[in-house]
Amino acid sequence: MKIAVVAANGRVAQKVIKEALDRGFEVKAFGRDDENKTVAKDYVKKDIMDLTKDDIAGFDAVVDGFGAWTDEEQPMHIKTSQHLCDLLSGSDTRLLIVGGAGSLYVNPEHTVQVKDAPDFPAMFLPLANAQGAELDELRKRNDVKWTFISPAGDFQADGERTGEYILGGEELTLNEKGESIISYADYAIAMVDEIENGDHIQQRISVLRK
Numbered sequence: 001m002k003i004a005v006v007a008a009n010g011r012v013a014q015k016v017i018k019e020a021l022d023r024g025f026e027v028k029a030f031g032r033d034d035e036n037k038t039v040a041k042d043y044v045k046k047d048i049m050d051l052t053k054d055d056i057a058g059f060d061a062v063v064d065g066f067g068a069w070t071d072e073e074q075p076m077h078i079k080t081s082q083h084l085c086d087l088l089s090g091s092d093t094r095l096l097i098v099g100g101a102g103s104l105y106v107n108p109e110h111t112v113q114v115k116d117a118p119d120f121p122a123m124f125l126p127l128a129n130a131q132g133a134e135l136d137e138l139r140k141r142n143d144v145k146w147t148f149i150s151p152a153g154d155f156q157a158d159g160e161r162t163g164e165y166i167l168g169g170e171e172l173t174l175n176e177k178g179e180s181i182i183s184y185a186d187y188a189i190a191m192v193d194e195i196e197n198g199d200h201i202q203q204r205i206s207v208l209r210k
Contacts, residue, residue: 002026003195004056005063006048006084009037011157012098013065015188023192030055048080053087061094061195074130078137089143094198096191099150101180102128103135104172104206114153114172135204145201147194152182152208159183165190168206175208182209 003020005013008029017038020027029040030051036043046055048066056062066080081097088095102115102124114120115128135148153172165186166175174180190207194200 001060001195002028002058003061003063004028004030004059005038005040005065006030006051006056007032007064007066007080008040008043009033009035010065010067010098012067012184012187013063014038015184016063016065016098016191019185019188019192020195023196025192025195028059049083051083051087056084056087056093057091059093061096062088063191063195064095064097067098068130069127071126074126077130077134081134082137085138085141085144085146088145089141092145094145094147094195094201096194097134097138097146097148098191099135099148099204100128100131101150101153101155101172101206103132103204104150104153105170106172108171110170139202142202145198147200147202148204149187149191149194150204150206151187152206153180154182155187156181156183159185161185161189162209163189164210165207166210168208170204170206173206173208175210180208182207 009031017040027040028042029038030044030046032047104114
């Protein structure tokens, strides 16, 4: 398969690139930095908002690894993913987005989200709100084959690669130990599995450690 990864120097994106290359995928990485921090040999310095249709034409999938941490940058979650949607509109190229856990639901009625809890960390609330709004906008796009993949609540950058995961849906899911946890490496496995299988078009899914 042939994929493009944008915001490729992000830590999750780097894991996705490695996982994809290990499976024999052809990977083109796009990043705004001069330095290529990924293991991809094909790296192009280009900001997401400067990408054109020609840049991402002909790929089976595009992975959006964008992440912002300052309050001022949070609106860019919507702007960047919608820009990619506009570029891919009407095409067969799938768009897979590294999502967040804050927008997962905690009740069957889907009226309460993880981020609504009184003990939700205040420092992560702007990010959770931004990615929740990003997902809301994606749900309006019937012209793009998007998939939004939320990690578990405890998303561990340096966590173990177990090679296994549980696939969940819109609701926060716990494993047999009562945990909501996953490593970046196992998340990358789930992401690349979804790229290969394409089972959840225009859906949000979630993943956690088995």
